[in-house]
Amino acid sequence: xNTVNHPISKASxxxxxxxREYWENRGGFLYAPVIAxxxxxxxxxxxxVFGLVAMHRAVKSGGIHIDNESVNINGLDLSLLTSxxxxxxxxxxxxxxxxxxxxxxxxxxxxxxxxxxxxxxxxLYDDRRDRSILFWKSLPLSDTATVLSxxxxxxxxxxxxxxxxxxxxxxxxxxxxxxxxxxxxxDPMMLIWGPASPLTIIAGHLSWIPVYLLWALPTVGWLLxxxxxAKTKPFLWAVMLPLFAGIIVSTTxxxxxxxxxxxxxxxxxxxxxxxxxxPASDQFYRGESMFSGNGNMDNLVNELGPxxxxxxxxxxxLWIGAAAGVVFLFLAIRLRRRAGEI
Numbered sequence: 001x002n003t004v005n006h007p008i009s010k011a012s013x014x015x016x017x018x019x020r021e022y023w024e025n026r027g028g029f030l031y032a033p034v035i036a037x038x039x040x041x042x043x044x045x046x047x048x049v050f051g052l053v054a055m056h057r058a059v060k061s062g063g064i065h066i067d068n069e070s071v072n073i074n075g076l077d078l079s080l081l082t083s084x085x086x087x088x089x090x091x092x093x094x095x096x097x098x099x100x101x102x103x104x105x106x107x108x109x110x111x112x113x114x115x116x117x118x119x120x121x122x123x124l125y126d127d128r129r130d131r132s133i134l135f136w137k138s139l140p141l142s143d144t145a146t147v148l149s150x151x152x153x154x155x156x157x158x159x160x161x162x163x164x165x166x167x168x169x170x171x172x173x174x175x176x177x178x179x180x181x182x183x184x185x186x187d188p189m190m191l192i193w194g195p196a197s198p199l200t201i202i203a204g205h206l207s208w209i210p211v212y213l214l215w216a217l218p219t220v221g222w223l224l225x226x227x228x229x230a231k232t233k234p235f236l237w238a239v240m241l242p243l244f245a246g247i248i249v250s251t252t253x254x255x256x257x258x259x260x261x262x263x264x265x266x267x268x269x270x271x272x273x274x275x276x277x278x279p280a281s282d283q284f285y286r287g288e289s290m291f292s293g294n295g296n297m298d299n300l301v302n303e304l305g306p307x308x309x310x311x312x313x314x315x316x317x318l319w320i321g322a323a324a325g326v327v328f329l330f331l332a333i334r335l336r337r338r339a340g341e342i
Contacts, residue, residue, distance in 0.1 A: 033108035037169035221328025
């Protein structure tokens, strides 16, 4: 019986390269954001427990009153408290809940920055160090596909998993405080799920993924270039070269020749090379924060919504940095082709 060997398509080979990256780095890609979300929930639970203990002590001592009527609450009855909330109170409650959701679910995204940074530093260096590069080069896999699979893993796979972990953490926190509300006579739909905007925040996180892919490209490209080039200690090369360049530019004041300041170089060159993989760093370049506007939380959900996140695609800095990242990836591929040993 004759068997026909069909060549593996480039798309199929690339898919297997992505699977390889995931399985070899599952600890960083999957376990790290999930554990970070779990730690966030545990800390939130401890905060709720301590808060309830303090609240019950205040109730027993008669320290809680409704308005100025000197009405003591006999037990922590949230339904009684809810009856006294006006429209402004509910609006403030919604803002407070949204901020709490963002803070409690932000841990997986913070971990993402560290995972991407150190993954990229070792992505092309480690297999040169342990000589496994000779094995991978013996396979019908192109250096272009190998480097791009690592870039896609850092720019797309890791952020998707981190956003899912963030969303699950957010929903877990909502369920946790809903149970507390029910246990104390409150209506979670009125006090928690109604005022809060978890779906809008999650939609904003999902729409942020393509923005992150382009915005983080200069950092990912730079780190992969250093990983492919450095003979030893890629971390020092990747970090110290931009820092030394920033110091030299600042001390020589060379940027004044272009009517720019040293601060511009630190922000747009050094910062983009080293910090673009940090979530929400694009908002810093837009001069925004969660407390923009008149110093309150009124615009928080709008700034985290899909339309505002996707508005970053209109930033010239995003596309210029992405172009630089593509150049770095091209150079990393060229170096990978010539790499055989350290």
